[in-house]
Amino acid sequence: MPRGHPGHFYLFLCTMNTDLFSFVRLQTFTEAVFLKMGCSPSHAKMATEALLAADLRGIDSHGVARLSGYVRLWEAGRINASPSIRIVHETPSTAVLDGDSGLGLVVAQEAMDIAIKKARDVGTGWVSVQNSNHFGIAGYYAMMALQHDMIGMAMTNASPLVAPTFSSDKMLGTNPIAVAAPAGEQPAFVADLATTTAANGKLEILQRKNLDTPSGWVQDKEGLASTDAHILKKGGALLPLGSDREHGSHKGYALGAIVDVFSALLSGANYAPWVPPFPVYVPMPSRQPGKGIGHFLGALRIDAFRPANEFKRSMDDWIGGFRGAASIEGQQKVIVPGDPEREAQQHRMKQGIPLESSVVKDLQQVADQFSLTL
C-alpha cells in the first residue's frame, strides 16, 4: 500500500493478526476483573455489558482493549470502584449527577436510568454528569432508551486531542455524540460519532503498522498538515470533522464544543484542555476547573410528541427510503446509521470477537495480576 494513499484502508483493517474470543469468555473474564477491583456484583455486570458492547459492535478501540487502562486508573486512585453516585441537583426534567470518581461505564448507566425515569414522568429527561471517568461507547447509553419507546442521546467530553480551527493547541477531546431512535419493522437508527474527522482508534491501528494517515486527519505541533500517524506523540493534534476551514472544520470544532458545554459546563466537570487523560502515564492537566470527566445523557419519550406506533411507521418509511437510495457505481450500498455495528454484533455473537495479539497480551497481564484465567 503506497504511503499517503491508503486506498483499501478499510479492507486492510480486517486482515490483521487476531485471535477469536467468544463473547461469554470475555464477559466472564471482564466481570471477574471488575469484581477484583472491588466493584459490587451489579456494578461489575453493568460495566462489563457497557464495555463489551464496544467489542460486539466492532468499535475495538473502546472495548476490552481499554480494560487494562481502567485497572491502571483504579490503581492510581483515580477510579473509585465503590462510588456513592448521587444527584447534586434536580428538577422534573433535569439532574446533575456526581459520579464520585466511579467507572464511567457504571455512572453513565445510572444517569441514563434517571433520564429515562424523568422522561416517563414529564416527557423528557436530561442528566449532566460530573466527576466521572471514560464511559466507553456513547451509543450504548443512547440505545438504553430504545426498549422504552424513547429516543436516547449520549455525549461525553474527553481529554484534549483535537485542535480547533486555526490553532495548534489541543483544546478538545474527540467528544462523541450518539442518538438512538426506535423503528418498527426496521432495526433502530443508531448514530454514534466522534466530532473529529477520524477516531483516535483508527490512528492507533495505523501506528501499529507504521503507516501514514490520509490527508486531513491530523496536523503537526505547528499546526501544519501532516500524515504521520504518530504525530500526537510529537505534539500534533487530531482535526475536527471537516479537516480544514474550507471543508467545514469550524463546524466539527463547534460540535465538539457543544458536547463540552452540555457534558462539563452544565455539570461542573473539567472542560476544554483540562479534562484528565485516560492513560495513567499522561501527566494531569495544569489545573482542574471542575471534577473528573463530564457526560450528558438524554431521553425523549416518543409519545410525549406523537403516538409511538406512528413515529415507528415513519421511521420505517424513512429508513426504507435510504435503503432504496441509488448507489454510486463501484461503491457499496447506502448505510443507515447503526447498520455496520448491528451486523458486527450479530456476526461476533456467533463467530466470536477478534482481538489483536497486543490486546490479548495486555489482558493476560491483567489476568496474572488478579490471578484470573483469561
Place this chain on the structure above:
Amino acid sequence: MPRGHPGHFYLFLCTMNTDLFSFVRLQTFTEAVFLKMGCSPSHAKMATEALLAADLRGIDSHGVARLSGYVRLWEAGRINASPSIRIVHETPSTAVLDGDSGLGLVVAQEAMDIAIKKARDVGTGWVSVQNSNHFGIAGYYAMMALQHDMIGMAMTNASPLVAPTFSSDKMLGTNPIAVAAPAGEQPAFVADLATTTAANGKLEILQRKNLDTPSGWVQDKEGLASTDAHILKKGGALLPLGSDREHGSHKGYALGAIVDVFSALLSGANYAPWVPPFPVYVPMPSRQPGKGIGHFLGALRIDAFRPANEFKRSMDDWIGGFRGAASIEGQQKVIVPGDPEREAQQHRMKQGIPLESSVVKDLQQVADQFSLTL
C-alpha cells in the same frame, strides 16, 4: 483566481458589487411587505426581526435575499399569512406544534416561546413543529433563550439537496443545528451550522461569478467528484460535512439525519427527500408523508442544572481558554463560535447592510408589486 484553487475565496466574498442599506430601512420595508401579505402587525414584526437577523449577522443567503421567495410561496397558497398555530399534543416538557402553513419565521418563535415557558416550569422544554415553512437562520431561535439564562437549541429540516455517503440521490436538506449558551463577561457562545461541508449560499455566490467550488463540496448526478458550482441544477448534490467517507462524510450524513428525526419524524412533518422545496418553481416531491417542513426547538434552564452565575463563570473561562489558544503561523486567531456573526452585526448596525444588485432588483420588484417604496 485559478479555477479549482479558490485560495482567497473568503476574501473574495467581501469584494462583490453591493449597495448599502440601513437596518431601519430594510426593517421598515420588510415589515410593510409582510403586512401587505396579510400578516398581523405582531407577526409582521416577528417575521421581520427573524429574517433581518440573518442580514445583520452576515448570513446573506438567508435574509432579505429570500423575501421575494416567501412572497412567491404566499402567492402559490403555500404560506398562510394568518395561521392558527396550535399545540397538537403536550406534556410538561414537550409539545408538538402545528404551524398551519404559517411563515417559519413566526412559527419557530412561537415554538421557542413554548419551549422557554416549559423550561421555566420543569427545567427544559422541547417543541417539535409540523406544517411550517422555511424559518431563516436557526441561530436566531437558539439565541432567544439567552436572555432567560437558558441554553437554546434549534434545528430544521429542509428540501433535499444533500446526498448521503455512497449515494447519488439527494435525500436530506442542509439541516442546520444551532446551540446558544450564555456567558458572563464574554459574549454568548452561538454555534449555527449546516450539516453539509459548505452551505448552499456559498455555492450561489460562486454560481453568480461562474467559479468552481473547492473539491469536496459537491458531486455530480452519478455521484462522482465535481467542482462545478452549477452542479445542483444538473442533478448533482451537496456533500455532507466531511466530504467523503475517508474524511467522515458518514458523520455529516448522520447529523443531518438526526435533525430530520427530531424536526420531522417526531412532529409529523415531511422528511427525507419529501420535504417541500423553497423555490416555488421547483416541483413538489412525489409524495407528502407528513405536513409541511419540520423544526425542533429546545430550551434548557441553566439553574435546573447548576447556578447560572457559576455556569457563566465557567463559560468565561472556557471562552478565554480558546481565545488564548496558540495560532498557526500565517493564519487568523482562533474563533469562538458566534464571534464572526456578532462582529458582523455590530458593524452592519452602524455601517449598513450590503446587498448585491440582484437582491436589490428582486426587492424592487416586490416593492412595485405591493406599491411600496424600498
